[in-house]
Amino acid sequence: MITAMADKPETDGIVLTEAQKKSRRQRSIAIALALGVLVVLFFAVTMVKGPAVLVRPM
Amino acid sequence: MSVLDQNALDINPRISEAEVGDYIALLKPRVMSLVIFTALVGMAMAPGHFHPVLAFTSLLCIAVGAGASGALNMALEGDIDSKMSRTANRPIPRGRITRPEAMAFGLTLSFFSVMTLGILVNWIAGSLLAFTIFFYVVIYTMGLKRWTAQNIVIGGAAGALPPVVAWAAVTGTVDVEPLLLFAIIFFWTPPHFWALALFRSDDYARAGIPMLPNVAGPDATRLQILLYTIVLIAVAAAPWALGYFDAIYGIVSLILGAGMLVLAINVYVRRERAASLRATRKLFAFSILYLFVLFATLLAEVVFRALAPMVGGA
Numbered sequence: 618m619i620t621a622m623a624d625k626p627e628t629d630g631i632v633l634t635e636a637q638k639k640s641r642r643q644r645s646i647a648i649a650l651a652l653g654v655l656v657v658l659f660f661a662v663t664m665v666k667g668p669a670v671l672v673r674p675m
Numbered sequence: 676m677s678v679l680d681q682n683a684l685d686i687n688p689r690i691s692e693a694e695v696g697d698y699i700a701l702l703k704p705r706v707m708s709l710v711i712f713t714a715l716v717g718m719a720m721a722p723g724h725f726h727p728v729l730a731f732t733s734l735l736c737i738a739v740g741a742g743a744s745g746a747l748n749m750a751l752e753g754d755i756d757s758k759m760s761r762t763a764n765r766p767i768p769r770g771r772i773t774r775p776e777a778m779a780f781g782l783t784l785s786f787f788s789v790m791t792l793g794i795l796v797n798w799i800a801g802s803l804l805a806f807t808i809f810f811y812v813v814i815y816t817m818g819l820k821r822w823t824a825q826n827i828v829i830g831g832a833a834g835a836l837p838p839v840v841a842w843a844a845v846t847g848t849v850d851v852e853p854l855l856l857f858a859i860i861f862f863w864t865p866p867h868f869w870a871l872a873l874f875r876s877d878d879y880a881r882a883g884i885p886m887l888p889n890v891a892g893p894d895a896t897r898l899q900i901l902l903y904t905i906v907l908i909a910v911a912a913a914p915w916a917l918g919y920f921d922a923i924y925g926i927v928s929l930i931l932g933a934g935m936l937v938l939a940i941n942v943y944v945r946r947e948r949a950a951s952l953r954a955t956r957k958l959f960a961f962s963i964l965y966l967f968v969l970f971a972t973l974l975a976e977v978v979f980r981a982l983a984p985m986v987g988g989a
Contacts, residue, residue, distance in 0.1 A: 618713050643695050658732055
């Protein structure tokens with residue numbers, strides 16, 4: 618059993634192709650940018666509204 | 676090796692190769708651009724000062740909410756999109772994105788757009804945006820579209836709501852002016868989509884969607900297009916007739932309306948295959964220009980009014 622495992626290199630889990638790696642990287646960057654925009658948006662609106670940030674109609 | 680290990684090796688999970696562009700296509704960018712533009716007009720018309728950062732936030736949320744609706748629509752219509760030449764190139768029929776992926780994407784964007792608009796701007800606008808998404812996805816896509824030939828008439832309300840959401844973002848209320856914008860888009864929708872349905876009737880028949888030309892026939896559709904166009908002309912002139920806008924807008928709306936009417940009559944009169952196809956395509960193309968120019972005129976008048984005191988005072 619040990620000999621057989623040593624002869625045949627095993628891969629851990631799923632191995633992604635180059636295309637899959639590239640698209641996953643693109644998607645990760647897009648998600649990071651979207652989250653960054655969200656953070657900047659909340660920061661900017663908080664600065665604009667000042668202490669009134671929690672005062673909204675309804 | 677245990678049975679569990681063997682099963683784990685047998686599983687061949689689908690690894691997505693979807694690129695960012697595929698996800699952008701899910702948002703229906705062309706529809707989104709019209710939504711942003713009509714919302715911008717609704718926002719510009721609203722009284723009172725609105726900080727540019729809040730204006731940007733509101734437009735972004737409305738745009739993302741519209742895009743989310745598009746993604747959810749595509750997730751729910753993957754089966755019929757693959758049967759229609761107009762929609763066969765969308766990411767789901769092409770196998771770029773799965774329906775559950777599109778559904779997750781759409782739901783995530785819906786949640787974030789509504790919550791962001793509600794938290795950062797106001798909850799009237801947030802609630803209206805949530806209702807718009809609900810109406811488009813649940814009422815129109817899941818209900819009306821496959822059920823009745825009046826699908827796009829009632830469903831048109833979803834496409835007409837963005838200026839109302841934008842107005843509510845500024846004022847926290849809903850008034851007559853945004854409802855007039857709503858009415859214009861609402862009555863514009865049937866002539867626009869039925870013109871498309873006339874020259875794509877084979878597509879819709881193949882997909883089993885009960886569009887008016889497939890249910891009531893092309894002649895009945897031509898008559899409905901004409902009648903809705905007449906109503907549209909009257910509704911489009913209302914902002915001027917009711918005194919909200921000047922004669923310039925009134926004249927532009929009537930000239931554009933005359934153009935729509937001529938093309939709608941053309942569609943009604945020309946029944947032969949080739950001539951009918953040309954007439955419906957012309958009406959479809961002009962209807963897009965019609966809405967764009969009409970709203971651009973409204974925007975121009977609002978901007979002119981805002982700038983006039985500064986120019987006069989200088």
